[in-house]
Amino acid sequence: MEQDKILIREYSPDMDELSHDNIIDAIHSNKNNITYSHKINGRWENQYLSIQFLPQIKKIFHFACKVGKEMIDRSLIIPHKEMGLPMDEFWFNIAMPGESTGWHDHKDRSLLSGVYYLKVPDNAGNINFREKNGDQFREWQIRSQTGKMILFHSNMEHSVSKNKSSENRISIAFNLYALPIDIDAFSDSYSSNKFYL
Numbered sequence: 001m002e003q004d005k006i007l008i009r010e011y012s013p014d015m016d017e018l019s020h021d022n023i024i025d026a027i028h029s030n031k032n033n034i035t036y037s038h039k040i041n042g043r044w045e046n047q048y049l050s051i052q053f054l055p056q057i058k059k060i061f062h063f064a065c066k067v068g069k070e071m072i073d074r075s076l077i078i079p080h081k082e083m084g085l086p087m088d089e090f091w092f093n094i095a096m097p098g099e100s101t102g103w104h105d106h107k108d109r110s111l112l113s114g115v116y117y118l119k120v121p122d123n124a125g126n127i128n129f130r131e132k133n134g135d136q137f138r139e140w141q142i143r144s145q146t147g148k149m150i151l152f153h154s155n156m157e158h159s160v161s162k163n164k165s166s167e168n169r170i171s172i173a174f175n176l177y178a179l180p181i182d183i184d185a186f187s188d189s190y191s192s193n194k195f196y197l
């Protein structure tokens with residue numbers, strides 16, 4: 001559908017497999033520095049790890065900001081604490097076998113949101129989007145794939161299907177903001193009331 005092209009884009013940034021392993025290693029070896037925002041259905045939904053522990057992810061952010069600008073014609077940043085801001089607007093999603101993520105959207109003050117897949121084993125689940133069409137939702141799925149980036153408007157509702165593989169599914173998610181940033185827009189935690197049934 002024409003509308004999907006406007007709201008969602010898929011990309012393949014130039015990151016080699018080595019970089020994926022490197023980032024995943026950094027997540028695992030810095031377990032003690034990970035903070036969690038909220039629990040949904042018995043699991044920690046978002047895992048936060050400061051950029052100082054994995055500076056290599058800046059490459060992913062640069063790519064997202066560049067293509068995000070082409071998408072909506074606004075200069076964008078992914079706010080994080082190294083910028084002197086109170087909040088890291090990126091986090092890791094680690095879905096163990098059997099886990100899924102319910103319907104939600106992201107903060108309404110960011111313009112775009114994105115995900116980059118670090119490790120998606122076969123049958124580890126895809127990302128689903130839905131849009132209200134009268135009383136009903138129109139729902140569709142985009143394939144999650146290692147090395148793929150998906151950018152979408154932050155107010156779009158999305159979910160992740162159940163991980164039916166025997167390994168973890170690992171991705172990095174982020175929000176892109178336009179300057180100037182309204183500092184008051186940042187709370188000190190992720191807004192878990194963004195989750196819907």
Ligand SMILES: [Fe+2]
Pocket residue numbers: 104105106158173
């Ligand atoms: Fe999300």
